[in-house]
Amino acid sequence: MSIQRSHSSDTVSWTGMIGDLSLAVFKGAVGYFSGSKALLGDALYSASDAVSALNRLIPRRPSVKGWGTSKQPSRAHRTEPIFAILFAVLVLMGGLQIAVASIREIALGKIHVPDQFAMIAIFVSLAVKEAIFQFQYRYSKKQGDGQYTVYAEEHRFSLYTSLTVCVGVFLSVAGDSLGWKAMMYMDPISALIVACFVTRKGYLLITKSVYGSLVQEAEQEDAISFIETVQRVHGIITVDDLKAREQGHYVTVDLKISVNPRITVLEANEIAERAKKLLMHRFVHISDVNIQVVPYDPGYPYKSNHQLTDNEMPTLLQ
Numbered sequence: 104m105s106i107q108r109s110h111s112s113d114t115v116s117w118t119g120m121i122g123d124l125s126l127a128v129f130k131g132a133v134g135y136f137s138g139s140k141a142l143l144g145d146a147l148y149s150a151s152d153a154v155s156a157l158n159r160l161i162p163r164r165p166s167v168k169g170w171g172t173s174k175q176p177s178r179a180h181r182t183e184p185i186f187a188i189l190f191a192v193l194v195l196m197g198g199l200q201i202a203v204a205s206i207r208e209i210a211l212g213k214i215h216v217p218d219q220f221a222m223i224a225i226f227v228s229l230a231v232k233e234a235i236f237q238f239q240y241r242y243s244k245k246q247g248d249g250q251y252t253v254y255a256e257e258h259r260f261s262l263y264t265s266l267t268v269c270v271g272v273f274l275s276v277a278g279d280s281l282g283w284k285a286m287m288y289m290d291p292i293s294a295l296i297v298a299c300f301v302t303r304k305g306y307l308l309i310t311k312s313v314y315g316s317l318v319q320e321a322e323q324e325d326a327i328s329f330i331e332t333v334q335r336v337h338g339i340i341t342v343d344d345l346k347a348r349e350q351g352h353y354v355t356v357d358l359k360i361s362v363n364p365r366i367t368v369l370e371a372n373e374i375a376e377r378a379k380k381l382l383m384h385r386f387v388h389i390s391d392v393n394i395q396v397v398p399y400d401p402g403y404p405y406k407s408n409h410q411l412t413d414n415e416m417p418t419l420l421q
Contacts, residue, residue, distance in 0.1 A: 115238070115239050115242050115243065115250075116156055116159060116160055116239075116250070117156075117160065118235065118238070118239070119156050119235055119236075119239050119254075120153050120156035120157050120160070121153075122231065122232070122235040123149050123150070123152040123153035123156060123232075123235075124149075124150065124153040126146075126149045126228050126231060126232060127146045127147070127149035127150035127153060128146075129146075129224065129227075129228065130142055130143075130145050130146035130149060130224065130228055131143060131146035131147075131150075133220070133221055133224040134146055134221070136218075137217045137218040137220065137221040137224075138215045138216075138217055138218070139217035139221050139268075139272055139290055139294075140201055140204055140205055140208070140290065140291060140294035141217075141267070141268040141271045141272060141290050141291075141293040141294040141297050142217070142221055142224070142225065142268055142272065143201060143294075144198070144201045144264075144268070144294050144297035144298055144300075144301055145225075145228075145264055145265055145268045145297055147194060147197045147198065147201070147301050148261065148264045148297065148300060148301050148304060149228075149232075149261070150194075151190070151191075151194050151301070151304045151305065151308065152257060152261055152304075154186075154187055154190050154191075154308065155187075155257065155308065157187075158187045158308075158311075159253075187308055187311075188308070188309060190308070191305045191306075191308035191309040192305070192309070193305075194301060194302075194304060194305035194308065195302055195305035195306065195309075197301065198298045198299075198301035198302040198304075198305060199298070199302065201294055201295075201297070201298040201301065202294075202295055202298035202299075202302075204291075204294075205291040205292070205294040205295040205298065206291075206295065208291045209288060209291050209292070209295075214275075214284075214287045214288060214290070214291065215290075216275050216276060216278075216279040216287055216290065217272050217275060217276060217290055219276055221272050221276075222269075222272055222273060222276065225265065225268060225269045225272060226269075228265065229265050229266075229269070232258075232261065232262075232265065236254060236258045239251075239254045240254050240255060240258075260300060260303075260304070263300065264297055264300045264301075267293050267296050267297055267300075268293055268297060270289070270293060271289045271290050271292060271293020271294065271296075272289075272290055272293070274286045274289035274290075275287050275288075275289045275290035325347060325354075325386075326345055326347050328386075329345055329347065329356060329358075329382060329386070330342045330345055332381060332382060332385055332386075333345075333358065333360065333378050333381070333382065335381070336374060336377050336378045336381060337374075337377075338362055338363070338366070338370070338374040338377075339360050339361070339362060339374060339378065340360075340361045340362060340363065340399045341360070341361040341399065342358070342359070342360055342361075343359040343360065343361055343397065344357075344358070344359040345357070345358050345359070353388055353389070353390035354386075354388055354389050354390065355389075355390055355391045355392075355393070356382060356389055356391070356392045356393070357393045357395075358378070358392060358393065358394045358395070359394075359395045359397065360374075360375070360378065360394060360395070360396055360397070361396075361397055361398065361399035361400070362374055362396055362397075362398065362399060363398075363399060364398030364399055364400075371396045372396070374396070375394040375396050378392075378394060379392040379394055
């Protein structure tokens, strides 16, 4: 039996990551062939969104397994996303490169107006990105896993970036059609603004990765505190597994507990509900607790009481 929510939310995160990566390739190709530096910057921002999503999918959470009455916790150390730090440096360098190229283009007055099909690519990208966000946000809201706040925060700045590119490219193309040279500068100006967003994104990737490594041991101690709290609930025999997932400023706890195999399903659910309420009441930064309840199995060569009563033939192990 289980009151644990489905982990298909990971599939939703993978969908967002693949979508962002596809948009990055699409924007980058169009930006390169159309000569739009702003669209290239937007492509770099979409690529950084994909890395952020992949970073969340990597097991960076503390896990404590096999805590029973006579067991010591076995800690699974969190994998640090070194690739995220390396990519963040590339994002910073790319943002600075776009900024320098935009300033040089403005200073020299040699403005390259993007092709008109760049506008079509921008509108298509906006529509696809909005569709992916709505799918992720609504699913996360329905499941109540707390990820929707992360999706909304990331989508907000991604939308700012895309709208800046859209306005810059549109005014630049319009200025070229109307013969207004001043408006033709809007593409490199918008590229300069987008470069600021890209630099900010790269900085956040670095700080989150470094900060995560600094608080790893603290989270391990938190996981042990969670287990000690859960074991105070009457009816729980062992805590087989506990994983704490970061959701912004809050934590979602995935818990697996063992109970007496002879109790009813209703009693097992009541035990799980008491454990959930106790955790969320004591630790205010826990936003949700997903609990999986399994019957306690002592394993060979030991036998539980219900096995002895069901077996009519005596054994030496009694």
